[in-house]
Amino acid sequence: MSTTGQVIKCRAAVAWEHGQPLVIEDVEVAPPKAHEVRIRNVATGVCHTDWEYMYGTGEGMKPRPFPLVLGHEAAGVVESVGPGVTIFSPGDQVIPLFLPQCGECERCLSPKTNQCRKNWANTQMGVLADGTSRISCRGQQVYQFLGVSSFSQYTVVPDTSLAKIRSDAPLDKVCLLGCGVSTGYGAALKTGKRVHRCGFHSCDSHTVRLQVEKDASCAVFGLGCVGLAAVMGCRAAGARRIIGVDVNPDKFAKAAALGATECVNPADHGKPIQEVLAEMTDGGVDYALECVGSPAVMSAALESTVDAWGTCVIAGWTEREAMKVKVEQILLGRTLKGTYFGGWKSVQDVPRLVDDYMNHKLKLDEFITHNLPLDQINVAFDLLNSGKSIRTVITL
Ligand code: NAD
Ligand code: ZN
Ligand code: ZN
Numbered sequence: 001m002s003t004t005g006q007v008i009k010c011r012a013a014v015a016w017e018h019g020q021p022l023v024i025e026d027v028e029v030a031p032p033k034a035h036e037v038r039i040r041n042v043a044t045g046v047c048h049t050d051w052e053y054m055y056g057t058g059e060g061m062k063p064r065p066f067p068l069v070l071g072h073e074a075a076g077v078v079e080s081v082g083p084g085v086t087i088f089s090p091g092d093q094v095i096p097l098f099l100p101q102c103g104e105c106e107r108c109l110s111p112k113t114n115q116c117r118k119n120w121a122n123t124q125m126g127v128l129a130d131g132t133s134r135i136s137c138r139g140q141q142v143y144q145f146l147g148v149s150s151f152s153q154y155t156v157v158p159d160t161s162l163a164k165i166r167s168d169a170p171l172d173k174v175c176l177l178g179c180g181v182s183t184g185y186g187a188a189l190k191t192g193k194r195v196h197r198c199g200f201h202s203c204d205s206h207t208v209r210l211q212v213e214k215d216a217s218c219a220v221f222g223l224g225c226v227g228l229a230a231v232m233g234c235r236a237a238g239a240r241r242i243i244g245v246d247v248n249p250d251k252f253a254k255a256a257a258l259g260a261t262e263c264v265n266p267a268d269h270g271k272p273i274q275e276v277l278a279e280m281t282d283g284g285v286d287y288a289l290e291c292v293g294s295p296a297v298m299s300a301a302l303e304s305t306v307d308a309w310g311t312c313v314i315a316g317w318t319e320r321e322a323m324k325v326k327v328e329q330i331l332l333g334r335t336l337k338g339t340y341f342g343g344w345k346s347v348q349d350v351p352r353l354v355d356d357y358m359n360h361k362l363k364l365d366e367f368i369t370h371n372l373p374l375d376q377i378n379v380a381f382d383l384l385n386s387g388k389s390i391r392t393v394i395t396l
Helices: 048-055 120-124 171-178 179-187 226-236 248-259 273-280 295-303 327-330 346-358 374-385
Strands: 009-012 023-029 035-044 076-079 093-096 135-137 140-142 155-160 162-164 191-196 205-209 217-221 243-246 262-264 287-290 313-316 335-339 366-375 391-395
Touching: 009 135, 009 374, 023 155, 023 374, 035 171, 035 366, 048 135, 076 171, 093 171, 135 295, 140 171, 155 335, 162 346, 171 366, 171 391, 179 287, 217 226, 217 295, 226 243, 226 248, 226 287, 243 248, 243 273, 262 273, 262 335, 273 287, 273 295, 287 295, 295 327, 313 374, 366 374, 374 391
Parallel strands: 217 243, 217 287, 243 262, 287 313, 313 335, 366 391
Antiparallel strands: 009 023, 023 135, 035 076, 035 155, 035 391, 076 093, 093 162, 135 140, 191 205
C-alpha cells in the first residue's frame, strides 16, 4: 500500500535531554511539503559530532532545542516527494546532506566555497523551511539535528540537501560519505582550493588547488574516522611522509593500513608534540590536519607546521571555543584554515565520491568496525567514546 501523502509511523532514537541515553520511540513522520523529500533511511554512521552534542560539556556546541533525533551520516531511498520536486523520484538511492547546495546562491556559484546558506538558519535549529520539523513523538514536535535526523527509519529533508547516487551503491557503506570520510578526505584533497582572479565565477580552470602536494610531509592529529580519511587523502595526493598522531595507540594499525608512514603517541614524549614533530621533520611538516576538535590540539597542529609555508587545516568541530594563535606563528608564512564537509560541494560531489568508492579509488569498508541495529544505538555511542570503534553503521 502506498504511503505517499500519509503520515508514516516508524521507529526512531529520540534524544529527550542532554546527557541522557537515546530512547527508541514510535514517531510520526509527516509527508514532505513543497521542495522537500521524504526518505527511508537504510543505514547511518554514528559521528563524533552526534556524540559531542549529546554528551559534550556544552562548551563545544551551540545549544539546540530538545527533543531531537540525531544522526547526519546516512544513506537511504526516496519514499515520496513534495510539490515542486523535480530531480528526485520514489526509489532513488540518496544521501541526505547537512550542508546544502542550492546551485543558485552567490556561494554556490563561486568556486571559493561550499558554504551554501539555503535553509541554513532553520536546519541549524532543527527545523525545515517553514519553521517546523516533520517528526513528532507523543504529540510533541521533535527537532531534526542539522536538518537531517538519520537515527529514524524515515525523515524529510529539503531537496537542496540531498544527493542522488547510483542505484548499485551499497547503502550500508556509502552512508559514511554523508559526513566523516568525505570531511577528512576533502581536508587533504580539496580544502586549499584558491581562486585566480578571473571574472567567471564558475570557471574551474582558473583555480589553483592548494591540496596536499606530491612528496609533502603531513601530520594528521586524531585517527578516528575523519583523521583516517585525511590519512587516505594525503596518500591519494602522493604525500611522502604521513605522520599519524593519536593518544590511543590502538588506532595506529588502521592508520598504517590507510597510508600513514609512521605514528606518534604524544603521551610517549616528555615534550610538546609540536616539538617532537619539528625534530622528526627538520623544522616542521608542510601540512597538519586537526581531526580531534580540541583547541589545544589545534594550536599544537599549527605549531607543528614549518614556519615559512606550513598549512594547518582544522576539521575538528567546535562552535564556541577559541584556539590560541601567537601572531608570530602566522607572521612568517604559515596558513591556518578550516574545512567544513571537506570543502565538497555537497550535491554535485557526493555522487562522484560514491563513484570513486565503486571504482576502488576510495576505501570505506576499512572504516566500519561495527554493525548494529537501531535499538543498540547507545552501545554505538559507548564504542565511539571509548575509542573501540572507528565507525559503527546502524541498520534501520
Ligand atoms: P573520533 O572520536 O572517532 O576520533 C577522534 C580521535 O582523536 C580519537 O582517535 C581520539 O583518540 C583522538 N584524540 C583525542 N584527543 C587527542 C589528542 N590530544 N591528540 C591526538 N589525538 C587525540 O571522531 P571523528 O568522528 O573522527 O571526528 C573527529 C572530529 O571531527 C570531531 O571534532 C568531529 O566533531 C569533527 N567533524 C568535523 C566535520 C566538519 O565538517 N568539519 C565533520 C565531521 C566531524
Ligand atoms: Zn559528522
Ligand atoms: Zn546555494
